[in-house]
Structures are given as structure tokens and as C-alpha cells.
Amino acid sequence: MSRVLATYRIETPIDPRRAAESIAGEQSCGTFVRVPGETDELRALFGARVERITELEAVDAPSLPGARPAADVYRRAEVAISFPLENMGPSLTTLMATVAGNLFELSQVSGLKLVDLEVPAEFAAAYPGPAFGVEGTRRLTGVRGRPVIGTIVKPSVGLTPDATARLVGALADAGLDFVKDDELMANPPHSPLAERVKAVMRAVNAHADRTGKKVMVAFNISDEIDEMARHHDTVLAAGGTCVMASLNSVGLPALAWLRRRAALPIHGHRNGWGMLSRHPQLGVAFKAWSVFWRLAGVDHLHTNGLRNKFFEEDESVVASAKALLTPMHGTVVMPVLSSGQWAGQAPDTYRRLGTTDLMYLCGGGLLAHPGGPAAGIASLRQGWEAALAGRPLEDYAREHPELRQAMEMYA
């Protein structure tokens, strides 16, 4: 029988095997005392199974409160638990309740983080996955051989549709590939989405008519169900080529529903992920979290960037981006590197990921360039040219004043 495999990092005051068995019981057919009907046969058919336990270090204080009994040492282990697909059917909502539901509250653990998740082919077949991914995005943007370079409309909040359109028009003229709304900007009174789409796409289409290059704009359509559909259709009708959703805000069914009726790539914003993952012993690591959204059908997914302004270390960013670029049931998702990015991280990003199949987004790192946004974009292209040519930035900057200015400003 096909099974889902969930890998956890746990910490526990008891034997890690017993803790793992508790998780397996709680999340399949068990309860806190054995009840009539919970037969051995039923356990054999529907029980979750502990597949592997790798004991790790021990610590002398619990990472999370409420573990019982109190102990002198708390043992950490990586445990893999499998669940029969029969228990849930190919359902993302039930999968979520099973592998990331009540178990975080178990008193048998003082730490529990879902670090990896694998679903069988029958599960993946029930969901469409990304419709565009890397290839579709390259086709729509016309960008080949380098990352899709983009920015976020800033200020995050407060621009009128016309002001946004002027900014996007200027960025298009400067050669940008991609622009996205901030996750804070969806459909507020001062910039209704329909008006913003109309104004921005007028500028984008005019630029495309002149140059043949259509800037991809990810309009933030995160909203109620019917409104998301309407927003998507508004973007499509205006000639737009991308929609964005804040994944944790909209939830899995809304995203999957949008994907099934969408004709545009879905740019997945991960805001809120920090709450799920900043603590090393609690929550859901990016790799596991992304599995849900990949199945639901995102095309692009934010991973943070190297030397970002947030808490996250480069190792983690690299692991996230690599996870998305690793085929899952035949599909990959385009990683979106952003936060505190400028030309300076291009060489290390290329060296560590070994690909240009990514989006490279800069806010202040482009818009606040001393030579203006056009010079900011030039500096980013130059940074990636240097990375691809294997030349040190300092060296390349000698011949490229925009890159040199960027290094003076941001380095």
C-alpha cells in the first residue's frame, strides 16, 4: 500500500522510540486509552509506522515547554514515520492535519519539527502541480541564460495606481524583467487592484509594443475566493502574465482552486513562514512546507536570499532553493531570492546554486542605487555577468561604473 513519509526532528524526555510511537499512534488510529474497535487488524491496516530513528545529540533543558515527565536530558532524534495513503486519500488538507496537526502539542516531545515530506505518485497525480515553472516563466519573460531580475514595488504601501504605473513604466524602460506587488499591497482602498492592473498594464503593454519585451508583473491577488478569481481574470484580460498569492494567508484549498482555473503563473509569497520555522525545534522546515504548495501548484516560491536582512542563514537559503530546483514527481519550482539583495550576492548565489534558473529580486538594492533604478538594474546585470564569467566583482566593476557605484553604496 502506498504511504506518505514524514521526517521529523524531535526532542523528548523519554526514549525517542516511544515518543515516535506516540506520534504515530496519535496521528493514525490511536487515542489516549485503547478503545473498543481499535483492533490489532485495524492498527495493521491504518496505523502509522516508525520507519527509522537516528538518534542525535542530547540537551539538558527542554526547547519547548510542557514536555512530561521532567528529565535530566532531552534526547534529540530524526525520525521517519510513514502513514498509509488509505488513511487520508490524496488530500492536501488531510495530509496537513495528519503530518502537521495536533502532534506539535504532544507532551511526549519538547521539540518537533517536520523537516521533510514525501508523497507517493498517486497523491501527486491528484494535484496539478505548477503549470509554468521555470520553463513557462522563461518563455513569458523572454529571459534566457541568466536569472529573471526583478523588484518589489516600494514603498510597500501608499502609492496610487498611477504612481505605481509610472514606477513600473520607468523600470520597464530601464530593462527590468519582473516586478511584484508587496505582500502588504493587495486590494486596498487607495489602490484597488482593478485600477492598479489597468494603469500598470497600460504602461507594461506600451513598453512591450515599443520593444517586444513584456515585463512580468506579479499582481498580489490574495483575497477571498471569488475575489481572487475576479482579480486573476482582471490581470489576464489586461494582458498581464503573473499573479501573486501570500500562501499562508490564502491557504491550500484556495491556492489549488486558483491553480485549477488560472491561465497565469502563480508567484508564491511565503510571508509568515518565519513563524513556522524560526525556532530550530518547532514547526515546519521550508523543504517540507514547500511540498504542500508545490502540489497545490505554485510556479515561483520565495526562499529569501544570501546575506539577507532577515534572521536566516545562507545554508538554509541555499537548501530551500535547491529543494525547489530538485524535481518532485517531474516538476520544479522557480526559487525567488530576495531581501537585502543587490549585485553583491550574485557570484555566491551562482556558485552555490549552480544555476540561473531563479528570480533575483532587489528592493532598495536596485531602487536606491545612487544612479537611479536604471543604473540599479544595470548593476544587477553586471553582477550576474561577472558571476557567469567567473570574474571577481571588484575586477568586473572596474569596467562597469554602475556595478562600481552599487559596491560603493551597498557593500
Added chain:
Amino acid sequence: MSRVLATYRIETPIDPRRAAESIAGEQSCGTFVRVPGETDELRALFGARVERITELEAVDAPSLPGARPAADVYRRAEVAISFPLENMGPSLTTLMATVAGNLFELSQVSGLKLVDLEVPAEFAAAYPGPAFGVEGTRRLTGVRGRPVIGTIVKPSVGLTPDATARLVGALADAGLDFVKDDELMANPPHSPLAERVKAVMRAVNAHADRTGKKVMVAFNISDEIDEMARHHDTVLAAGGTCVMASLNSVGLPALAWLRRRAALPIHGHRNGWGMLSRHPQLGVAFKAWSVFWRLAGVDHLHTNGLRNKFFEEDESVVASAKALLTPMHGTVVMPVLSSGQWAGQAPDTYRRLGTTDLMYLCGGGLLAHPGGPAAGIASLRQGWEAALAGRPLEDYAREHPELRQAMEMYA
């Protein structure tokens, strides 16, 4: 201008005021360097505002990794930050991205938890809130003057529709008010929801025809959007009186959408909440988290129970239940106390909440009663009778053998 007020508990290596200003800037019109267009006027109109800072204790080690700079002390504070409603409009998805988005990743904090959230009346007016709440649930169940007593179908996974129906039928005969599916049981191959509803409602309706009492069954309809609608209609058509959704699995838009087209109370399951809240310095506390779901329209919401089998302390459970019972823009939600519950917690539950406007769910604490489920239900009613009469359980148990047996089994 109307504002949303979010209260956080933060921990930071820098001055808490500066950290609070960073949060306010990041989550309104700021970026990491000031960009053209971010004028003082725009800041005044759209900027988030730090309304209050109450400094708390300091600690010598950071609770979460990645805070910068390293410091000798990490200062904790409660900070209230307000956001113009103009920034987001009355949108739950944008509210979520604003008050619980990227800010968890900020390097300026080593701890950040959203502990309270208040939205202005214009925001609440855009959402329907609960359609049934306490009053509607009492009307549908016919239960007055005591809690709605219920159970969860156990084993959690594996029963066929007919086996589930036999169990529910027996529980109805024994006098139970409410039964719910486990959150792990939605629409799996071995118990398709449509078949389960048909079988279970046949038993429930037959019992109602005989006795005039219709047991409320919360069928777990968590699923994709169109399927949730279909499941709801299946339950309604079969004479059912409740549907259940795993809130973190289905997401806000799906829940609000369901609410707008539903004719039945929505039983909100909070599984996954532990991942958002088990760490004291990270995530979203129940009270704040519940605001989103109350606006979206849940009628019942799980709060855990006293002396539960999970990590949570009684103080926290009581605070959660009280929060739901406190009117928010005129509506209350029925708290659902469950996990390790039996008759034993009735007196303390009543003493601490001062009401019977709650659901009291027992799994093993009812089904595993040595006298069988009927005796289990009798013991629960007796426990609540004792609580309402202000009599010690031990005393009341002398006259009530089922309660006495329960105390021998579970105490």
C-alpha cells in the same frame, strides 16, 4: 482614520522602541533603505504607529536564532502597533500578511509573538462572523443549562461508514448530544464522506424520530473548495446539523467562503495551532489567532481542556475559552474543550469559566468507561450536575455509580 491594533510580545538585542519601529516600518511603507517616493506625507498617511511599549524582563540568551547584533541582554517588551485600515482594506488575507507576515523573520528581534488583535467595526462589518454561535448550537441540539456533551469518533482512522454509524447510533441511544469526526478522518477511500454521512444520518435521524432529540454530528468536510461545498450540501441534504473544518488546513478564504454559503454551524478544529504557539516567544497566541477565524465565521472553536494530555497549561486553556466567550463586535463563539477530558474536570471547568456555554468532548474518557459508552455519558452528566450544584465529585459519586466508576478509572 480606523486602525487595526496588534499587540506583540517581543524580545530584542536592541532598544525595544527601535525594534518596534522596525516592525512598524517593515509592515507598512518602509524598506531597508529609504527609497524615492517614501515621503514624510506618505509615512504619515500609511505608516504603522507604535502605540505603546511596556518593557518586561530581560534575559541573557536569545530565544530565537538570527537576531543581530549579538548582545549581553535581550530585552522583552509588550508593544502595541496600529496599522491604518486604509493600508489593507477589510481583508483577512492582507491583515494576516500585515500583522503575522515577514516580521517573524526580522533580525531585530530574538522573539516575536502576536498576542492580541483588534479590528475596527468597519473591518468586522465586511465579514459575516458566526451564523450560529452558542445560541444557534443550543437550538439545534436542544441542550440548555449545561454544556453540550460530545465525543470524537474513535478509532480516529479505519472505521467503515457502517461501523461509524453503529457507533454513533449507540451513542445517540446513550444520550449523547454531539459527535465529531476526528480531524484525521475527512474523505478517505475506506470511508467516503458521502457514504459516511448517509449511514450516520440514517442512525441519527432514526433516533431523532424515536426520541425527538437530534444528535449533532460535525462531519469533517475539510477538503478542496468545490468538494467542501459538495460535502456541506451532502450533510445538509441528509438532515445533518453541523460541519467541521480543520482551520489551518483549509485557510481563511476557504473558511469565509464556506461560511457565506453554509446553512449549518461550522465546527472549527485548531489542529496545527501548537506549531504556531507552543514556543512562548514565537508565533501567534490563541486569542489573536482566533480573531481571524471568528471574523471568517466559525461557530465552535477548539481550546483544549483542563488537565489535557497535551503540553498546554490550564491558564492558557482558560484564557482561550474566555476569549471566545467575550463578545467581539457583538458575537461569541462556543469554546470546545477536549483532550483527555472526563467527568473529573467538570467542576474546575465550571468554576474557572463561570458558564456552561461550551462543548465538552471526551474520547477515551467516555468510550473507554468500564461500564461502556452509556455509562460514560452518564458519568459526564453527573460530573456537570455536581459542578452546577457546587458539590464535590467524591460526594456526588457516592450516589452515582457511573461517576464513581469513572473516578476509579480515570482519576
